[in-house]
Amino acid sequence: VLAVISPPANTEAGLNNVRNEYLLAKAEFERAQRLFEKQAISQRRLDEAKLRFEAKRAGYDVIAQQVDFGAEKNGDNNTPHFHLKAPIAGVIAEIHFHLGETVETGKKLFTISNPKxxxxxxxxxxxxxxxxxxxxxxxxxxxxxxxxxxxxxxxxxxxxxxxxxxxxxxxxxxxxxxxxxxxxxxxxxxxxxxxxTGDAEETLALPTSAIFDDNGTPVAYVHVEGEAFAKRVLQTGINDAGFTQILNGIAAGERVVTVGGYQVRLASLSTSVPVGHGHEH
CATH class of the missing domain: 2.40.30.170 (Efflux pump adaptor protein, beta barrel domain)
Known part of the structure; x- marks a missing residue:
């Protein structure tokens, strides 16, 4: 139960009337059953009482699912209460009203989310x-x-x-x-x-962080030997989940600098070694 709502006076009277008619029809049906057992009334009279009872019970059951007629438990012997129930399991994310506020039909009262x-x-x-x-x-x-x-x-x-x-x-x-x-x-x-957006296919890729922009051209650094590295101009494809597809510029099996690449790039900018050759740093 999310909230207990007290209806206005005119609605309250209607709810009590539905309950009273149901209780009266129930009492009449039970009385008719006792009289029928004593052969004091006909089968037709019993059937009529049963039909009235079932009709009143159907109307009562519809509102009884939402209305608490046991109001005396709340310290009020006369006023029924609506029980507002959550339509789904979850947690209350937002409350859109204040205690004691009058609410109109259609007003949003709660926002409920299911975190699972x-x-x-x-x-x-x-x-x-x-x-x-x-x-x-x-x-x-x-x-x-x-x-x-x-x-x-x-x-x-x-x-x-x-x-x-x-x-x-x-x-x-x-x-x-x-x-x-x-x-x-x-x-x-x-x-x-x-x-x-399509079936996955095996392709050569590098971490996007290992690719640098060299005046608008994507480049990466390949380990040649010792402390020598070579700059490679790349032709790239799609980016996905932190990786960039390599269409040309690096072959499978070559060792590419993925950690400390920025330092290698700075060293390459300060050296006189021609682009594409290894350099010491």
């Missing part, structure tokens, strides 16, 4: 919309965690792609639904999302 199952919203640029509609998966990172989360590993799936465009960002929302183990993901967290 959450939605991930990705704002998709229009240029990528057609590819995302056929998405096969997604991965994401959220503030506060270094680890990468994968939608498929969290029993997740794409459940909708928006039908309207945000006027300011010119994006369309894509919604993924997924499990939230240990309640790590908090409602309202910002996420960096990578959507998988």
């Amino acid at each position: 199952r959450v939605w991930l919203k990705a704002n998709i640029p229009l240029a990528l919309l057609a590819r995302v509609q056929a998405a096969t998966g997604a991965s994401f990172k959220v503030e506060g965690y270094e680890q990468e989360f994968r939608v498929d590993q969290l029993n997740g799936r794409l459940i909708s792609v928006g039908s309207s465009v945000d006027e300011k960002s010119r994006t369309v929302p894509a919604i993924f639904e997924l499990d939230n183990p240990e309640n790590k993901l908090k409602i309202g967290m910002f996420a960096e999302v990578a959507v998988q």
Whole structure:
């Protein structure tokens, strides 16, 4: 039960009337049963009493699920109370009223969230919309965690792609639904999302942090021998989950500087060794 609501006087009178009619029909039916057992009334009279009782009970049962007629437990012998029940299991995220406030029909009272199952919203640029509609998966990172989360590993799936465009960002929302183990993901967290738009294929890739911008050209540093390194000009492809696809410039098996690359780059800028050759530092 989320809240106990006292109805206005006119509603209260109607609720009490429904209850009283039900109790009266119940008493009449029970009396008719006793009289019938003594053969004091006909079967028809018993059936009529039963029909009235069942009709009144049906109307009473509808409101009895939400209304507490045992108001004397609350110190009021006359006033019934509505019991507002949660439609789902979860936790109260927001309360939209104050104690004692008069509420109208349709007013939002509570926001309830189920932290065990959450939605991930990705704002998709229009240029990528057609590819995302056929998405096969997604991965994401959220503030506060270094680890990468994968939608498929969290029993997740794409459940909708928006039908309207945000006027300011010119994006369309894509919604993924997924499990939230240990309640790590908090409602309202910002996420960096990578959507998988096709079947995965094996390819050569480098950590994006190992690639540097050299006057608009992507480069990386390969270990040659000892303390000698060579700068390689790269042709890159797609970026995904912190890695960049390498189409040309580095061969499989070559050792690329992934830690301390910035220091190697500074050393290469201060040396007179021609680009593409090893240098000492």
